[in-house]
Amino acid sequence: xxxxxxxxxxxxxxxxxxxxxxxxxxxxxxxxxxxxxxxxxxxxxxxxxxxxxxxxxxxxxxxxxxxxxxxxxxxxxxxxxxxxxxxxxxxxxxxxxxxxxxxxxxxxxxxxxxxxxxxxxxxxxxxxxxxxxxxxxxxxxxxxxxxxxxxxxxxxxxxxxxxxxxxxxxxxxxxxxxxxxxxxxxxxxxxxxxxxxxxxxxxxxxxxxxxxxxxxxxxxxxxxxxxxxxxxxxxxxxxxxxxxxxxxxxxxxxxxxxxxxxxxxxxxxxxxxxxxxxxxxxxxxxxxxxxxxxxxxxxxxxxxxxxxxxxxxxxxxxxxxxxxxxxxxxxxxxxxxxxxxxxxxxxxxxx
Amino acid sequence: xxxxxxxxxxxxxxxxxxxxxxxxxxxxxxxxxxxxxxxxxxxxxxxxxxxxxxxxxxxxxxxxxxxxxxxxxxxxxxxxxxxxxxxxxxxxxxxxxxxxxxxxxxxxxxxxxxxxxxxxxxxxxxxxxxxxxxxxxxxxxxxxxxxxxxxxxxxxxxxxxxxxxxxxxxxxxxxxxxxxxxxxxxxxxxxxxxxxxxxxxxxxxxxxxxxxxxxxxxxxxxxxxxxxxxxxxxxxxxxxxxxxxxxxxxxxxxxxxxxxxxxxxxxxxxxxxxxxxxxxxxxxxxxxxxxxxxxxxxxxxxxxxxxxxxxxxxxxxxxxxxxxxxxxxxxxxxxxxxxxxxxxxxxxxxxxxxxxxxxxxxxxxxxxxxxxxx
Numbered sequence: 001x002x003x004x005x006x007x008x009x010x011x012x013x014x015x016x017x018x019x020x021x022x023x024x025x026x027x028x029x030x031x032x033x034x035x036x037x038x039x040x041x042x043x044x045x046x047x048x049x050x051x052x053x054x055x056x057x058x059x060x061x062x063x064x065x066x067x068x069x070x071x072x073x074x075x076x077x078x079x080x081x082x083x084x085x086x087x088x089x090x091x092x093x094x095x096x097x098x099x100x101x102x103x104x105x106x107x108x109x110x111x112x113x114x115x116x117x118x119x120x121x122x123x124x125x126x127x128x129x130x131x132x133x134x135x136x137x138x139x140x141x142x143x144x145x146x147x148x149x150x151x152x153x154x155x156x157x158x159x160x161x162x163x164x165x166x167x168x169x170x171x172x173x174x175x176x177x178x179x180x181x182x183x184x185x186x187x188x189x190x191x192x193x194x195x196x197x198x199x200x201x202x203x204x205x206x207x208x209x210x211x212x213x214x215x216x217x218x219x220x221x222x223x224x225x226x227x228x229x230x231x232x233x234x235x236x237x238x239x240x241x242x243x244x245x246x247x248x249x250x251x252x253x254x255x256x257x258x259x260x261x262x263x264x265x266x267x268x269x270x271x272x273x274x275x276x277x278x279x280x281x282x283x284x285x286x287x288x289x290x291x292x293x294x295x296x297x298x299x300x301x302x303x304x305x306x307x308x309x310x311x312x313x314x315x316x317x318x319x320x321x322x323x324x325x326x327x328x329x330x331x332x333x334x335x336x337x338x339x340x341x342x343x344x345x346x347x348x349x350x351x
Numbered sequence: 352x353x354x355x356x357x358x359x360x361x362x363x364x365x366x367x368x369x370x371x372x373x374x375x376x377x378x379x380x381x382x383x384x385x386x387x388x389x390x391x392x393x394x395x396x397x398x399x400x401x402x403x404x405x406x407x408x409x410x411x412x413x414x415x416x417x418x419x420x421x422x423x424x425x426x427x428x429x430x431x432x433x434x435x436x437x438x439x440x441x442x443x444x445x446x447x448x449x450x451x452x453x454x455x456x457x458x459x460x461x462x463x464x465x466x467x468x469x470x471x472x473x474x475x476x477x478x479x480x481x482x483x484x485x486x487x488x489x490x491x492x493x494x495x496x497x498x499x500x501x502x503x504x505x506x507x508x509x510x511x512x513x514x515x516x517x518x519x520x521x522x523x524x525x526x527x528x529x530x531x532x533x534x535x536x537x538x539x540x541x542x543x544x545x546x547x548x549x550x551x552x553x554x555x556x557x558x559x560x561x562x563x564x565x566x567x568x569x570x571x572x573x574x575x576x577x578x579x580x581x582x583x584x585x586x587x588x589x590x591x592x593x594x595x596x597x598x599x600x601x602x603x604x605x606x607x608x609x610x611x612x613x614x615x616x617x618x619x620x621x622x623x624x625x626x627x628x629x630x631x632x633x634x635x636x637x638x639x640x641x642x643x644x645x646x647x648x649x650x651x652x653x654x655x656x657x658x659x660x661x662x663x664x665x666x667x668x669x670x671x672x673x674x675x676x677x678x679x680x681x682x683x684x685x686x687x688x689x690x691x692x693x694x695x696x697x698x699x700x701x702x703x704x705x706x707x708x709x710x711x712x713x714x715x716x717x718x719x720x721x722x723x724x725x
Contacts, residue, residue: 020458030689200467266352273355275467276442276699326712332356333364333573335396338712343688347441348467349699 028237028283029342033246053172054095054234057165066101068092069160075153077124079198081190081209085127087285088157090214091236093135097216098232098288100167100223103135107160108142113152124155135214137161167223173250175230178321181297182255183290185215185310187263188240192282193271206267213286218307222290227300231291234284238342241280241327243289244317245341249325257317257329257339276349280329281342291319358572359395367577368400371584378404379587380536381580382529382672384522385543386413386700387571393705395573405584408536408672411525411625412543414490415442415698416666418518419624421658423448423694426487426516427456429651436462436479438472439487445688445697449658469494469501469515476505476513485647488515493545495519495636496610499617502638502645514647519636520623522546523554528631529671530562537672539583541569541576544598551606555594563592570598617642626660626694627667664693669702676706683711 024031055068070091077084089106096103108128112121132139169175191210196202215234222229233243240262248255264272264279272279286309292300297315304313327339383389389409392398398407411417427448430437437453444453444465457463462482466472469486476484488498498515505513522543529535542555547568555566565586569579579597586593596602616639623635638646648654663681668674676682676695686692688707695701 018455020455022454022458024454202467269352269355273352331395332359332361333395333397333400334361335399337394337396337709340708340712347444347699348465349440349442 024343026237027342028242031343032237033341054098055101057099057170064165066096066099066163066165067160068095068099069158070095071156071158073153073156074195076195076198077120077154079210080194080207082212082285083124083127084155084157085124086131086212088159089128089131089135089137090212090285092159092161093137093214093216094234094286094288096161096163097214097219098171098234099163099165100171100219100229100232101163101165102220103137103161103163103216105162106132106137106139107158108139109158110142110144111152111156111158112144112146113154114146114149116154120154124157131214135216166220167229169228171229171232173231173247176247176251176253176291176319177230177293178253178319179294180230180291180319181294181315182244182257182317182319183292183297183300183304184240184262184314184316185218185288185290185304186211186286186312187265187268188235188284188287189264189268189272189279189282191285192239193268193277195283196275197271202271208265208267208271211284211286213309215286215288215309218304218310219288221303221307222300225299225303227296227303228293229290230293232288234288236285237283239279239281239283240287240289241278241339242341244327245339247291248327252323252325254320254322254324255317255327256320257327259329259331261314261316263312263314277346280339281346289316294318355572358570358574360574363574364400364577367574367581371405371577371581372402374581374585374588375402375404376588378406379538379584380406380408380672381539381541381583382408382410382537383541383569383576383579384410384412384526385545385571386410386416386698386702386705387545388412388541388543388569388576389702390700390705391571391573392576393709397573397576400577401580405580407580408675409669409702410540410672411529411628411670412491412522412546413670413695413698413700413702414494414518414520415446416670416694416701417520417525417625417628418443418446418489418694419626420448420660421624421656422516422518424658425648425653425656427451427453428653428656429485429516429647430456430461430463431459432483432651434481434483436464436475436482436484437487438464438466438469438475438484440467440489441465442697442699443487443489445691446694447691447697469498470504473501473504473508473510473513476510477508480512482512483650484513485651486513486515487518489518491520491522491543491546492550492614493543493548495614495618496549496607499613502617502642503613505645506642514645514650515638516647517618517637518623519618520625521620521634521636522550523558524631524634525625525628526555526566527558528628528634530558530564532671534673535671537564539565539587540567541579541583542566544568544570544575544602547596547598547602547606549607549610551604552594552596552602553604559592559594565592566594568594568596568598568602570601625667627664627670629667661692666693666695666703669695676703677710679703683707
C-alpha cells in the first residue's frame with residue numbers, strides 16, 4: 001500500500017492535502033479512500049481489519065466473527081421507503097452479510113439534538129425495532145447523548161454489529177478470480193435519488209422510494225446451498241461504480257461490465273438525467289454485488305431470485321484475466337470506456 | 352426510457368457511422384460547442400464510431416469553465432461575508448479561485464447553498480428577510496431566462512435582500528472569436544441545442560455567410576451528435592455552408608420569443624471576460640439599468656476587483672479547440688479534480704473533467720476488440 005504522510009509517528013497529517021475536512025471526505029470516493037489509506041490505516045491498521053472491506057474478520061475463542069460499525073447522518077431523517085432507523089439497522093446487518101456472516105447482535109448509539117420531537121424519536125425507534133426483527137438481530141447494548149440545539153441534524157445513529165461467519169472460505173477482494181461472474185442483486189440508484197428528492201423538495205412524476213432492506217437472507221441462502229462466493233460488496237456510498245473500481249484496484253484484475261445489463265428504474269434514470277447524475281455512482285441501501293465462479297453463477301442467480309430483496313438479480317459483468325485493475329463498461333451504443341472512482345460528491349449541474 | 356433510449360440505440364448509431372464513412376473523402380475538423388456534448392461524446396465513445404478523417408475538437412460551451420477568475424474571487428468574497436446566504440448551481444462549488452473554492456468557504460462556516468433553480472433563491476430571500484441572499488447567475492443563453500425571471504419576481508415582490516452576481520455569456524460572439532483567430536482549425540460547428548432552444552438560430556446565419564462554415568444545431572444524445580456530425584460533413588463534402596437544424600424536436604428558427612423578451616427586459620449586452628481567453632466585446636449580459644439595484648457586485652462593493660489568471664492552466668487553448676485536454680502537460684499530474692488548476696477540470700461540462708473521468712485510464716486495444724466482439 002502506498003502511504004504518503006508526514007514523517008514522524010506523532011503527525012500523520014497527509015502532506016499537501018486539504019487543511020479542512022470537506023464533505024467529499026465522507027462521500028465514499030477518492031477523498032474518502034485517501035483519508036482511510038493515509039490517516040486511519042497507518043494509525044489503526046492491523047491484519048484482521050481487512051481495509052476497504054465492509055467489516056473485520058476476527059477469530060475469538062475458536063469462533064470466526066465478523067464485526068462492523070457504521071454511523072448514520074442522513075438528512076432528512078424520514079424519506080420515502082425508510083428513515084434513519086431502518087438505515088441504521090439494515091446498513092450494519094448488510095455489512096455483516098457482506099462478510100458471509102449471520103448478523104446476530106447490534107449496538108445502538110444515539111446522538112440526539114436538543115429539541116427533537118419525542119414523536120420523531122418514537123417513530124425512529126419503532127422502525128429500528130421492526131427492522132431488527134425483520135433481519136433477525138437483537139439490539140443488546142446502546143448509548144444516548146443529547147447535544148445543544150443547532151449542533152446536530154435532529155439525530156445521528158451509530159450501530160455496530162457482530163455475527164458468526166458461516167462461509168467456510170474468505171469472502172474478500174483477495175479471493176476474486178479471473179472468470180468470476182459479477183452478479184447484481186437488483187436495480188440501482190433508488191436510495192440516493194429518494195433521499196435527494198426528499199431533501200431538496202424535488203417533485204418527480206412518481207414517488208421514488210429507497211431500496212433500504214436487509215440482504216442477509218439471500219446471502220445466507222447462497223452459503224447454505226454451498227455456492228462458492230469469492231467476494232460480496234454492498235453498493236452504498238459511491239454506488240456500483242465505486243464498489244467495482246475498489247475491488248478491481250485492490251485485486252489488480254480487470255472487471256468488464258455491460259451498461260445494458262444494469263437495471264435502473266425509469267423514474268430513477270429520469271431523475272438522474274435531469275440532475276446530471278450518473279446512476280452508477282448513486283447510493284443504494286439494499287443492493288449488493290457478488291463475485292461467483294462462472295460454473296456456479298446460474299445456480300446463484302436462481303437462489304437470489306427466490307428472495308424478494310434480490311428478486312431481480314442479474315449478471316452484469318465478468319472478471320477477465322487481464323491485469324491492470326480497471327473496470328470497463330460497454331456503453332449502450334457499443335463503445336467501451338473506463339469506469340473511474342469519483343473524486344468528490346456528485347453535484348447537480350447548471351444546464 | 353422513452354425519448355432517451357431511442358437516441359442511444361446501438362444499431363442506429365452503427366447505421367450513422369456507416370453512412371458517415373461512405374460520404375467522408377478527406378479530413379475534417381469539427382467543433383462541438385457545448386460541454387454537455389463533449390461529455391456525451393467521451394462518455395458514450397461517439398468519437399470511436401467516427402471515420403478516422405473526422406476529428407472533433409471541444410468548444411467553449413461550458414459556463415462554469417469560462418467564468419473568469421475575478422468573478423470566482425468576487426463570489427468567494429461575498430459568500431464568506433457574515434449575513435450572506437450564497438446560492439449557486441452545484442457545479443460552481445468546486446471551481447478553484449486563487450486559493451480556495453466555494454466548498455471550502457462552506458466548510459469554514461460560510462452559508463453556501465446548492466439550489467436547482469434561481470427561483471429557489473428568491474424563495475429563500477422571501478423566507479429569510481434578515482439574510483442577504485445572493486444567487487450566482489452563471490450560464491449561457493440557456494439559463495439566462497430563468498435568471499431574468501428571478502430578478503423580475505424579486506422586483507415585483509419588492510425584495511430588498513436579493514441580488515445576483517452575474518456571469519452571463521453569449522455563444523455567437525465566442526464562435527466568431529474562434530473563427531476569426533488565425534490559429535483556428537475549425538471547419539464546421541455543432542451548435543449547442545439548448546442555447547438554440549431559447550435563442551433560435553437566426554443569429555448564426557450572418558456567421559455562416561461571413562466565414563463560410565457549416566453550423567448544425569445539434570442535440571446531446573449520442574445519435575443526435577452522430578447525425579449532427581453527418582449533416583456537417585455532408586455540407587463540407589458538398590461544398591455548402593448553411594445553418595441546419597438537427598435538433599428539430601426542441602429548436603425552432605425563432606427560438607423561445609417570450610424568454611428572449613424577458614431577457615431583454617432584465618439584461619443588457621456587455622463586454623465579458625472569458626476565463627483563459629480574455630475579453631470578448633458584446634459577449635455577455637449584465638443587469639439593465641432599471642434592475643441595477645439587484646447587482647451583487649454593486650451591493651457588496653466588489654465591482655472593481657480584478658485577479659490575474661494562472662499561466663499554467665491551458666483551458667483557454669483547450670476551449671478554443673487548439674489543444675486536447677490530455678495534451679496539457681499538467682493534465683492528471685499537477686491538475687486533477689482534487690487539485691484543479693482551472694475550472695475545466697471540475698465542471699460537469701468541462702472537457703478536462705470528461706477526459707480525466709473517461710479517458711485518463713485508457714482501454715487496452717485488445718479489450719475494445721473483445722467487447723466489440725461480444
